[in-house]
Amino acid sequence: MADCVRRDGVDRLTVVSELPLLVEVVLKAVVVLAAFLTLPLLVGQTEHKVMAHMQGRLGPMEAGGFHGWAQLVADGIKFAQKEDVAPAAADRWVYRLAPAVALLPYLVALAVVPLSASWVAAEVPASLLLVLAVTSVGVLGTLMAGWGSGSKYALLGGMRSAAQLVSYELPLVLAAVSVALAAGSLSLVGIVEQWQWWWLLWQAPGAVVFLAATVAELQRPPFDAPVADAEIVFGPLTEYSGLRFALFLLAEYAGIVVMSLLFAVLFLGGWSGPSADTLGPLWTLLKAFAVAVVIIWFRVAWPRVREDQLQRFAWLVLLPLALLQVALTGVVVVL
């Protein structure tokens, strides 16, 4: 592992790589877990506040004293106190396992996404491939919840999310392929090392496709037809309450964190920026945070897209656009 971390020509955190392997692994795991538990809360609180102010409200103001900073902690405590209920008609095992299946892939993904060349918890050669593969597993959790709840609304929501995820996975992967093609690498670290500022223009269509597909993959507005509360209660999450419901919510926000980080790394140059050697991780986090705010912004500004519009958009707009981007990238790379 230590060998794998040490790469030529890149300044490494020597302290970490000199530690014994086991300590290093445990330490990194703890750090990733801590980030996994705090960053989604940060995004959630930002959503509370930004959405509130965009709607002329204040948002949470009481919990914790200063501008309701502890609102989500309070929510978590409330959820933890609730009874763990499973419907009589539920497929018990599937129902119980679903939140974990939805949540854990994002933990794995977070370990692989680099904050800078040296700030990677687990560096693997084809990390882009791994992140995309793992985040698609998280989607299974939603499907399991839809099937396992033994409720027609949950099942309808599950069907909708299945249809949506099949449609949007393709443009998402194609947009990522374009960047990988441009950098000539499947490693996220490798992609950022190749990145130059004019890629912002070159890969712009791909970035738009990736962002739209990301929002759809996360089932966030305007692509939240699977959990459309006015039509099918809360889709796959209808029957959930208490801690399991909280885990699904956490998965949603962890998803935003992972996909924002991925977007920042793929399209915004990750840690490239002024004094990238020292401030690199900060740049990545800031860029990812900006992306997360944009995802929140979409939720406030735009109405829900109908199921058929959603499919049309994926197949008739995003997919051709993504293919065009791949062709454009290919042409430029060959030239």
Next chain:
Amino acid sequence: MTAFEGLRALGKGLATTARTLGTRAHTRQYPHDEPELPDRSRGVIALLEENCTSCMLCARECPDWCIYIDSHKETIEPGPEGGRARQHNVLDRFDIDFSLCMYCGICIEVCPFDALFWAPDFAYAEGDIRNLLHDKGTLQTWMERVPDSSLPEDVREQRALARGESPRHAAAERAERTEAGADEERGGTGDQGIEGEDRR
């Protein structure tokens, strides 16, 4: 809708929300920040007990029967020699059940003796619904914030006395106001407003 129009609409959505994000919210943080209510806010119904004759009009007119009145008669001995003993009502109980009250104000409208008033107090929520049945003692305490302008003249003057102002001062002020109104009329503005009518 063309694609261009659609994009424009999406941009508008983003712009509007961004603009709102930039402006201050108008929210007032209530328990920390008391609202400034107009004097005549209709928060609760107050009772001026000495004016109540137990005539029961309010209790009968109340659409949901939330006023409870009990009274008994007492005899007043004749004052001068050879007079006749008279009877008058003494109020024993005047309760309003605010868990039933729908704040229509009909009781206040029908009271012929100016015993009921709208008061601006509003923060009298209770943990138990049964505690919303308020007796005449509590109803009397709400008289405190009933604005002078809602009160009948004699009560207003008593109140001015209690505050240490001379009631004559209040009367003089009133006269002054009337005069000013008359002046205006003499000024020949041709103002035939309702207020002017009233003063004549």
